[in-house]
Amino acid sequence: MLCLAVTIGWFLYRAGDDATEVLARNALMDTMNRVGQATDRQLLGARETLRVVAPDPIPPAEKGGQPAYIPFPKERAALEERLWLANSLFDDPSYVYFGGADGSFLGVKQEEMNLFMYSTRDPQGKNYVYHLRGPGTTPVLIATQDYEPRNRPWYRQAIERKQETWSPVFTDFRLKFLGITLSKPVYSPEHVLLGVATSSIGLQRLSDFLQALPLTRNGVAFIIEMSGDLIATSVNEPIHKVDGANFVRLNAGQSTSPIVRQSYADLVAYMKTQKLEPGKLVVQSLQTDGPKTELAFRLHHDTAGLDWVAVSAVSRSDFLGSVTGGVYQTLLLGFIAVCMTFVLGFAILRWVLRDIRKLTLAAKSIGNGEPFPSLNIDRRDEIGQLAQSFQEMERNLRTDRLTNVLNRDSFIAQIDFRRRKGTEVAPLQFALLFIDLDKFKAINDQYGHDEGDKVLISAASQLQHALRKDDSVARFGGDEFVVYLHGVTDENIAKSIAEKIRNFLNQPIEGRDGNQYHVDASIGVALFPQDGLDIETLLRVADERMFEQKRMHRILSYGVNREI
Known part of the structure; x- marks a missing residue:
């Protein structure tokens, strides 16, 4: 009877393991889709604010026609109006500014609710920084600095590439958060350079989103640059630190989470043999000695030079709770059955193994195209739920x-x-x-x-x-x-x-x-x-x-x- 109990538990575990692999991978794909949408929303803010400051040419109505250019403002007041409008376009605070080809500079940044930083550069090369409560309010001078926008990396990169360009992820030393900048060269209809419009956004919202995801107990999700430096993570840990006068980014390989470290190691091993294709979701088993874990990653790439990798991992054990409970219950019944008749134990064995065999055959049939067998399983426990899931899956697929x-x-x-x-x-x-x-x-x-x-x-x-x-x-x-x-x-x-x-x-x-x-x-x-x-x-x-x-x-x- 002890062998009977162990056999029942083993078959239950195997059926549950097959089912949890499917559930874990479905959870991974759902998480990756959510992370991709959140990343797109975050980056969309920078791109759309730039289009307010420097709109793209309107495509011609007829083939072979000339695009229509929306005139870029020549007056500072008109440019300032566009900057204020762009800054208020999204709820997330952003820094929108314009560096002119003549060395001029004008920028608006929301520091906090109803408090803005306003920067402007005079012809003598001095940059004045003010605080004000909103458009038209009285400015308060807080700093005067030497600043040449044409020497800044965001300006030079946009000029060199002659198109929208993402900067590397940077650290804001004053506010202690990660950010990224999207720059766009602005030309007149005669293709004369007028300057560079730029939008800088913070990336803290991505970490907040990942940490709020309804992940399983051992599930993780994180976003990294190709170098492995963390951009956002669902793990409650810092992704940067202050080392003396330096602000140091942390790498996924330095994470406090073993799953994050192993996921990154598997990703590096994958990239050594294969090239990541933008937008392609890769799902594979995590190479770990612990519980079986599924790993998924996807390259987020655009023509402006952005290359981020979203990674998620989930342990199959997170879905085995109910199945494990069934195993323990069956083992207990097996020990009790030692004191009962062999006939009762044999009847229980046939009853349980019959339905498990049906589920096993059903799982194989879905994969290799066999005719789906009739399950006829009318139970309210975990096996009954698995049977219902298999039947719904077969009906939808076939x-x-x-x-x-x-x-x-x-x-x-x-x-x-x-x-x-x-x-x-x-x-x-x-x-x-x-x-x-x-x-x-x-x-x-x-x-x-x-x-x-x-x-x-x-x-x-x-x-x-x-x-x-x-x-x-x-x-x-x-x-x-x-x-x-x-x-x-x-x-x-x-x-x-x-x-x-x-x-x-x-x-x-x-x-x-x-x-x-x-x-x-x-x-x-x-x-x-x-x-x-x-x-x-x-x-x-x-x-x-x-x-x-x-x-x-x-x-x-x-x-x-x-x-x-």
């Missing part, structure tokens, strides 16, 4: 949502699976019926798509009732269906079955407002292997024969109408 019969891909996959199982001793033989509903288009056009959908649903139901257990039916699109007839090798038998199906489809269909719809069907037959050795050839042959029958139906219908 069936046509309208008619609830197989879809095209699932139908072809099941035939390929049967062909792989065929042997020389017991070769696979079957027939394909390609079915087209002759009068469907007229009903759909006259009574609308809702009534047309009723016809398709009814036709699919009639087809399912007309077939044997080993046969199957799929919707190939529109009003076309394909039927697989297992073991049918004789053309006459296949045609008789086709005629039977046609009679089923000829039954009236109840519609809206008391209407009754009558459809007919044209059916083409193809036999394997007589008519083709691959599914594509068989479908083409059956389709051609279906069209021949449809043509014959039209000729006969035309002849009957002429006699009338």
